[in-house]
Amino acid sequence: MNEPFSSNPVQLDHHSLSIEKFLLEALEDLDNSLRKLNSRLFVVRGQPTDVFPRLLKEWNVTRLTFEYDPEPYGKERDGAIIKMAQEFGVETIVRNSHTLYNLDRIIEMNNNSPPLTFKRFQTIVNRLELPRRPLPPISQQQMDKCHAKIADNHDQLYGIPSLEELGFRTVGLSPAIWHGGESEALDRLNKHLDKKVWVANFEHPRVNMCTLYASPTGLSPFLRFGCLSCRVLYYNLRELYMKLRKRSSPPLSLFGQLLWREFFYTAATNNPNFDRMDGNPICVQIPWDQNPEALAKWAEGRTGFPWIDAIMTQLRQEGWIHHLARHAVACFLTRGDLWISWESGMKVFEELLLDADWSVNAGSWMWLSCSAFFQQFFHCYCPVGFGRRTDPSGDFIRHYIPILKDYPNRYIYEPWNAPDSVQKAANCVVGVHYPKPMINHAECSRLNIERMKQVYQQLSHYRGLNSPPRSPAGAEAAGCSTAPDSSTVCTPAAYAQNEDLEDFENQTPCTSSNTYPSAAITSTSTSACLPPSTATPPSPAQSPLSWSKPSTPSSSCPSLPPPPSPATTPTQTSRKDLSRKVRRSQRQQGDCSAQQQQQGRKRGGQRRRERMRGGRREWKRASSRRRREWRMRHVERQQDIISDTR
Secondary structure (H helix, E strand, C coil): CCCCCCCCHHHHCCCCHHHHHHHHHHHHHHHHHHHCCCCCCCCCCCCHHHHHHHHHHHCCCCEEEEECCCCHHHHHHHHHHHHHHHHCCCEEEEECCCCCCCHHHHHHHCCCCCCCCHHHHHHHHHHCCCCCCCCCCCCHHHHCCCCCCCCCCHHHHHCCCCCCCCCCCCCCCCCCCCCCCHHHHHHHHHHHHHCHHHHHCCCCCCCCCHHHCCCCCCCHHHHHCCCCCHHHHHHHHHHHHHHCCCCCCCCCCHHHHHHHHHHHHHHHCCCCCCCCCCCCCCCCCCCCECCHHHHHHHHCCCCCCHHHHHHHHHHHHHCCCCHHHHHHHHHHHHHHCCCECHHHHHHHHHHHCCCCCHHHHHHHHHHHCCCCCCCCCCCEECCCHHHHHHCCCCHHHHHHCHHHCCCCCCCCCCHHHCCHHHHHHCCCCECCCECCCCCCHHHHHHHHHHHHHHHHHHHHHHHCCCCCCCCCCCCCCEECCCCCCCCCEEEECCCCCCCCHHHHHCCCCCCCCCCCCHHHCCCCCCHHHCCCCCCCCCCCCCCHHHCCCCCCCCCCCCCCCCCCCCCCCCCCCCHHHHHHHHHHHHHHHCCCCHHHHHHHHHHHHHHHHHHHHHHHHHHHHHHHHHHHHHHHHHHHHHHHHHHHHC
């Protein structure tokens, strides 16, 4: 066991049964390990500042050691305990092993402020010495000098509580997918390391149908509860990587996943408001909607979109979902469809998710809602196309939403499009046995992209910057591509021509400003987001649900409304004409020098040679690599602009 765990009673009141069961199993495993050393685990009930004075006197304590908690709540709690121990003349020793690095040292090397881009964070970490190696487990010989009498009524006084004692009903409880404890964690780690090729070539964004289910080698919940030391994982990976020539690299490798954890911990350690918008200096103050009914449908898996509902059902039943499934439901709740604050989604994840670290959970929600760290708001996940690409057969949906199990593959992701005869044959009529889609995805995503655009335009104006990256003219309508070989990310139709999910995930985060006055950032919708027959558009404070009634789509995603007439909106420019105008503008501004044009011709020749040499498949890989490199350079230029203005 990596660290003593002191839980927050307020947080425990909002945790699900699966989280409490995992924690109790971890404590039982720790107690069994201590029994082998002729010792026991003492579980004390009550607030630390209330029970410690009694224990220090009763046990004649002279030295108190505990694990450093980098999160604001833990730092406040530990500070009170240290002060109390000093009053009793007790020496306190605090050690840091829940993170790889000393977070205060990282902040100090970044001019006393947390780095808000992963690239900057990685640069600082590369200048630090390697993390300290983990110590070996305690042996029986080390415990021979430690003698303490275990009372006969130990279990009554200091035993591990049961789920019933904590107020949970266990009648008819299904078997748990995840079992807590250090023994389980080390067993999973060994299985993980046995797959050497998989570990070496691991890349975080890649996903298929099999990875949607809970993995027998998953480790994230064990890192959260301290069942597995992050340093044990780090050095096991390091030793394996040193033996292998070919391996993936951060930020996508397994090493990279540990660094992302450190990144969010660093950003949150000195920010007690990291989990909320109010008073959070790095969070953009976006005017989200208040819609409890829509939030409840999302949290309970009743949105009418099988892909979203299956993910939320898995989360509620098992306490875990794949990272890209988290992206899909988070985008759907916030900037993609429902326009509900990321704070609400974060609280649901905190209640249900086994590996919901406070820092990582809040940071990920700000990231995915484009409230901090990441500002490419013109990408959003399609609740139909993304799932269809990941699991074309729909078995994941059939597993978690059995009422849809008899639908053919063609309609499993969009049952509202199935003919009445198909719905009746499947014994599931949409609107009767399964809910209709709660929103029109195409309309809402288009409206929300426009909202985000206006928020960031006003933010840029406030900070004296140029506008953030925008889609070309005529790209306001969000399309949803669902072809097997196309993107499953909803984007402005004329902007994201060759986007793929892996490239989207490779983006380095953009930093946000230190202060964002909420009064200075508002959002207004435009008539271009509505059908011509629609009345006055709603204000930003209104939910899309209040005016966009569910319709019966005719395509894989709810169809776009008919475009406004040319008399009310500019004429849509063709893609070729748009490209000509962009190139002409660049030449006029001097951005396309003769040298750049020559380099472009060389690259064109190089691409042709690559096609001839390596064939179509190798050329596709090279093209994808070039697109990723271009996007990384684009994000770096944005970061340079932001840094210059500071």
